[in-house]
Amino acid sequence: MEMKKNSAEKEDFSIPELRSWCSMRIPGALLSILLFMLMSSIAAAYDPLDPTGNITIKWDVMSWTPDGYVAVVTMNNFQMYRQIMSPGWTLGWTWAKKEVVWSMVGAQTTEQGDCSRFKGNIPHCCKKTPTVVDLLPGVPYNQQIANCCKGGVVASYGQDPAAAVSAFQVSVGQAGTSNKTVKLPKNFTLLGPGPGYTCGPAKVVPSTTFLTPDKRRKTQALMTWNVTCTYSQFLASKYPSCCVSFSSFYNDTIIPCPSCACGCENKNCVKSDSKLLSTPGINTPRKDNAPLLQCTHHMCPVRVHWHVKINYKEYWRVKIAVTNFNYRMNYTQWTLVIQHPNLNNVTEVFSFDYKPLVPYQSINDTGMFYGMKYYNDLLMEAGAYGNVQSEVLLRKDADAFTFNQGWAFPRKVYFNGDECMLPPPNVYPFLPNSSPVSSRVLLCNFTASVLALLLVVIW
Structure with a gap:
């Protein structure tokens, strides 16, 4: 269908013209402050339609080993309408000491790193900054745990709460063997599948409790810490x-x-109608998305x-x-x-x-x-x-x-x-x-209204 252009489009104008025209109605200093505040607010991760939305990464230390611990890492998506699509999430962090990953279940690191100092039993990953991805569906049962192996795809909480979770198990060595000697990882990063997420520091929280299958007994993790990641569209793309x-x-x-x-x-x-579209593999997603x-x-x-x-x-x-x-x-x-x-x-x-x-x-x-x-x-x-x-x-x-x-x-x-x-x-x-009302009038009235609201909030 051929689209018709509205005659009102001829009234387009630039930001400098708007500033000049509005200055007759809004004091210049206040207008500058307003524009600065509006531009600054764009970068904020706060979403007024989903103010509590975030992805919470929870580490539950389930048992101690001779040189470290075994933990279950659970990623809960509490965002009402933002999911993680294929090719899925990528999680990274920096170890606090000289920790290594002995083994993983339900996920894997993308690189092993330099493990030449080890003889005999070689760790799964020796990198100071490991990068972890989910396993694809259909892996052998002995490589799975609950909520793993979905190719990194995580549904939004509002759409499907049961599918808004992803998990894996990690065995960490050279890490300390008690609540007092274990050091929390730092500098968490989350890609899902592109940029946009910012993660806070890991924080120790009360240990997670679990019900046994018969629901007659409660157990709890030996130690638990959380990491909260929030999304900003401004960081994801300009x-x-x-x-x-x-x-x-x-x-x-x-x-x-x-x-x-x-x-x-x-x-x-x-x-x-391009012939390029008939090229084999043209529809395959690229690594850089x-x-x-x-x-x-x-x-x-x-x-x-x-x-x-x-x-x-x-x-x-x-x-x-x-x-x-x-x-x-x-x-x-x-x-x-x-x-x-x-x-x-x-x-x-x-x-x-x-x-x-x-x-x-x-x-x-x-x-x-x-x-x-x-x-x-x-x-x-x-x-x-x-x-x-x-x-x-x-x-x-x-x-x-x-x-x-x-x-x-x-x-x-x-x-x-x-x-x-x-x-x-x-x-x-x-x-x-x-x-149609003049676009200048609409925009300036809107600007004046937002300014008044901001002044009320500030005072």
């Missing part, structure tokens, strides 16, 4: 990884994703389209479509989070699963959509099958419902935990009998 487009039944204008929404630096895109994108004006791996479809007397209906433009990526167990004031009145979701994110919100305006298991929970690579779609029926809220001023469109959209770029408010599809 560009978004997805964008959003809009359309509606009451306006024939289709609002596309912003141009270069995900950056236009990757010039190695391919057209949908580099995408192979279909050529588009937005250059995003994923586009989310929100279409206001039908207006009933007491309900209104929306169609949501997610399209994959990456020829090297299948998105397994994908998630889509949308913030919209009418999500508190969702009546039916037709071919996605849906879960409100109420426990973490003071207002019920945010929900998570995800695919039905064995039906559409796999978003295929770019091509004929590279899309999933559903429709949502929402009951009208008599006090708030309106189609004016772009109210029917989402405020925020996240795909797989990363925030997507939305079109600017001045180009949203408007009712035929209304005209």
